Amino acid sequence: MTGYTATVTVRLKHGVLDPEAETTQRALERLGFELEDLRSTDRFEIDVEAADADEAGERAGEMADRLLANPTIHDYEVAVEERE
Amino acid sequence: MTGYTATVTVRLKHGVLDPEAETTQRALERLGFELEDLRSTDRFEIDVEAADADEAGERAGEMADRLLANPTIHDYEVAVEERE
Numbered sequence: 001m002t003g004y005t006a007t008v009t010v011r012l013k014h015g016v017l018d019p020e021a022e023t024t025q026r027a028l029e030r031l032g033f034e035l036e037d038l039r040s041t042d043r044f045e046i047d048v049e050a051a052d053a054d055e056a057g058e059r060a061g062e063m064a065d066r067l068l069a070n071p072t073i074h075d076y077e078v079a080v081e082e083r084e
Numbered sequence: 085m086t087g088y089t090a091t092v093t094v095r096l097k098h099g100v101l102d103p104e105a106e107t108t109q110r111a112l113e114r115l116g117f118e119l120e121d122l123r124s125t126d127r128f129e130i131d132v133e134a135a136d137a138d139e140a141g142e143r144a145g146e147m148a149d150r151l152l153a154n155p156t157i158h159d160y161e162v163a164v165e166e167r168e
Binding site for chain 2: 028038063066
């Protein structure tokens with residue numbers, strides 16, 4: 001078995017309102033910053049032991065399907081790196 | 085001016101307790117998943133107009149210093165990409 005870190009990035013689907021991002025954007029604008037748009041995403045870095053990178057990625061995808069992402073409003077992507 | 089997306093990734097400093105990550109890890113383990121560790125980070129994707137990538141990155145860093153990250157408990161990194 002090898003140590004991998006699977007990074008799951010969860011973001012709201014296009015068109016779904018993101019009140020947290022809107023509030024953050026307005027706060028930055030009140031501080032005088034100029035920005036066109038702001039999107040917030042959640043990222044989970046998961047350390048797993050797996051036979052290979054594919055297995056680590058599949059397991060992280062299952063974790064996203066079961067808990068980390070709500071399929072109704074979220075999209076997610078998984079990236080896998082071998083741990084030193 | 086050119087359109088850039090500056091991505092600010094905010095994570096808790098090493099050694100700072102992460103209750104959200106711990107709760108998530110325990111929930112995954114209750115669902116039968118095996119994992120060594122889990123860390124959660126916040127990511128802000130900020131669309132800005134800037135003269136060049138350095139300026140876009142500097143502005144995003146200032147946004148992190150002023151609002152997005154709490155210097156006492158957070159570290160952050162900034163990555164800049166030109167928008168199509």
